Amino acid sequence: MKFNYKTEALSLKRKGLTDERVIKDLIDFKEKNPHLLKKTLPCEMYDKINLMCRKYMDRLARFEVDYDFLVDEEAFKNVAVCALESAPFLHSQVIRNPITPYWRVADYNVNEFVFAEEVEDLEKAKKEFFSRQIPLKSNIQFNIGLFYHQGKTYILFIWNHMCMDGGGFKAFWSDFCKAYSDYVLNGISPVSFSAGSRKYTEVYKDMDPAFRKKAKKQIANISPRDKHRFPFKNNNVEKDVVIVSRKIPKEYFDKAVAYTKSQGGTVNDLLVASYIDSLKKVADFNSEESISVSCATDLRRHIKDLSTIGYTNHVSFSHCAVERMGNNLKETLSIVAKKTKELKADEFMGLHGIPLLNFAYKSMIYAQAEPIVKLFYRNPTLSVSNVGKIDTAAFSLANNKPFSAFVAGAAKNKPCAVMTALSINGDLSVSICLRGNKNDEAILEKFFTEYEKNIKSF
Numbered sequence: 224m225k226f227n228y229k230t231e232a233l234s235l236k237r238k239g240l241t242d243e244r245v246i247k248d249l250i251d252f253k254e255k256n257p258h259l260l261k262k263t264l265p266c267e268m269y270d271k272i273n274l275m276c277r278k279y280m281d282r283l284a285r286f287e288v289d290y291d292f293l294v295d296e297e298a299f300k301n302v303a304v305c306a307l308e309s310a311p312f313l314h315s316q317v318i319r320n321p322i323t324p325y326w327r328v329a330d331y332n333v334n335e336f337v338f339a340e341e342v343e344d345l346e347k348a349k350k351e352f353f354s355r356q357i358p359l360k361s362n363i364q365f366n367i368g369l370f371y372h373q374g375k376t377y378i379l380f381i382w383n384h385m386c387m388d389g390g391g392f393k394a395f396w397s398d399f400c401k402a403y404s405d406y407v408l409n410g411i412s413p414v415s416f417s418a419g420s421r422k423y424t425e426v427y428k429d430m431d432p433a434f435r436k437k438a439k440k441q442i443a444n445i446s447p448r449d450k451h452r453f454p455f456k457n458n459n460v461e462k463d464v465v466i467v468s469r470k471i472p473k474e475y476f477d478k479a480v481a482y483t484k485s486q487g488g489t490v491n492d493l494l495v496a497s498y499i500d501s502l503k504k505v506a507d508f509n510s511e512e513s514i515s516v517s518c519a520t521d522l523r524r525h526i527k528d529l530s531t532i533g534y535t536n537h538v539s540f541s542h543c544a545v546e547r548m549g550n551n552l553k554e555t556l557s558i559v560a561k562k563t564k565e566l567k568a569d570e571f572m573g574l575h576g577i578p579l580l581n582f583a584y585k586s587m588i589y590a591q592a593e594p595i596v597k598l599f600y601r602n603p604t605l606s607v608s609n610v611g612k613i614d615t616a617a618f619s620l621a622n623n624k625p626f627s628a629f630v631a632g633a634a635k636n637k638p639c640a641v642m643t644a645l646s647i648n649g650d651l652s653v654s655i656c657l658r659g660n661k662n663d664e665a666i667l668e669k670f671f672t673e674y675e676k677n678i679k680s681f
Contacts, residue, residue, distance in 0.1 A: 239333030348480035444576025473649030
């Protein structure tokens with residue numbers, strides 16, 4: 224399909240692209256990738272799962288990256304338009320068709336999703352930004368706050384979780400940073416974004432044929448039943464978004480990680496063990512009680528070249544179900560590490576249940592499939608999602624590495640409480656995002672006070 228160059232150039236200018244050379248190069252890029260010209264796009268399997276999960280959360284993911292310099296607003300917006308043109312689902316409406324939902328590509332202007340301003344009250348600006356909503360019928364599913372404060376730039380993101388998970392965002396922002404840097408420093412047009420497939424089947428493509436055949440037969444995904452909850456006073460669905468977090472400095476986190484590894488554990492084991500021990504203290508659980516915490520598992524580990532896939536979700540959950548919580552943090556850590564090793568002995572960890580989900584969505588119309596899937600889907604009540612260590616070189620903007628970062632998942636409905644974590648420059652950042660009230664916020668603050676004490680105790 225060929226463009227009417229003049230018409231397309233005018234369209235890109237209306238969207239906010241100001242660089243004539245970039246307009247030409249972007250048109251050439253889209254001509255070479257004809258799937259970017261489609262007016263509708265299919266909702267992939269993970270898109271449908273996250274659409275279903277609107278029952279349990281606000282389906283909006285949140286991220287923040289901070290830089291000790293002033294980002295060039297015009298250049299940033301030019302790159303941002305190129306990013307959305309390379310990933311058209313980001314500027315699409317979600318059409319909840321009863322047969323099969325799909326993305327309907329929509330028109331937009333860059334100022335509708337990049338909000339740049341100098342702010343005096345930074346914390347207030349962050350809170351307001353992370354509390355915003357992105358309706359399914361919005362023409363843009365991805366918002367960016369470009370906040371300038373005291374010579375620094377704080378970049379905030381909120382997006383429809385149907386679009387991508389934390390791993391997908393890391394790939395997106397790495398590509399964005401490279402495109403921005405090449406554009407600002409070397410004058411290279413920012414048209415190097417991934418335009419690969421978003422299908423869940425990409426996770427199987429690099430597997431050995433015999434392993435792939437077995438992986439596609441992993442129908443069952445049995446999650447343990449567990450009645451443990453955060454001690455919220457009620458499970459009402461609240462309107463307000465509550466985000467509680469802690470940042471633990473490198474000097475403490477390093478010692479905690481060193482001890483964990485000396486005992487044969489992993490960073491994730493440390494995060495989960497501290498989660499269990501902190502919850503035990505605030506909820507007054509007995510040390511001999513069993514508990515199950517779900518852990519997000521990134522399935523991209525099965526894909527050899529991540530640059531070949533699009534920005535999407537490739538995540539599953541494993542269940543760290545331990546028979547007892549332990550008397551103290553170090554004992555809990557030992558118990559969790561042992562359980563994790565058992566889970567990792569399963570070569571199909573994280574792959575269970577995916578073929579069954581796909582069968583459900585393929586064999587029925589969506590209006591039938593969603594209630595059926597809900598019957599068997601068990602939304603994790605206690606969960607930890609570790610985004611991992613941030614590669615500051617990959618997140619560098621024009622040779623400026625970020626000095627801090629923050630992640631908060633979707634705002635969950637009570638009683639669900641998912642702790643999201645990342646580390647950057649050696650510091651640990653943890654948070655829980657909840658639809659809650661002041662009482663719930665106080666309980667989460669108490670939880671993170673215990674969590675911080677735990678990590679610092681090493």
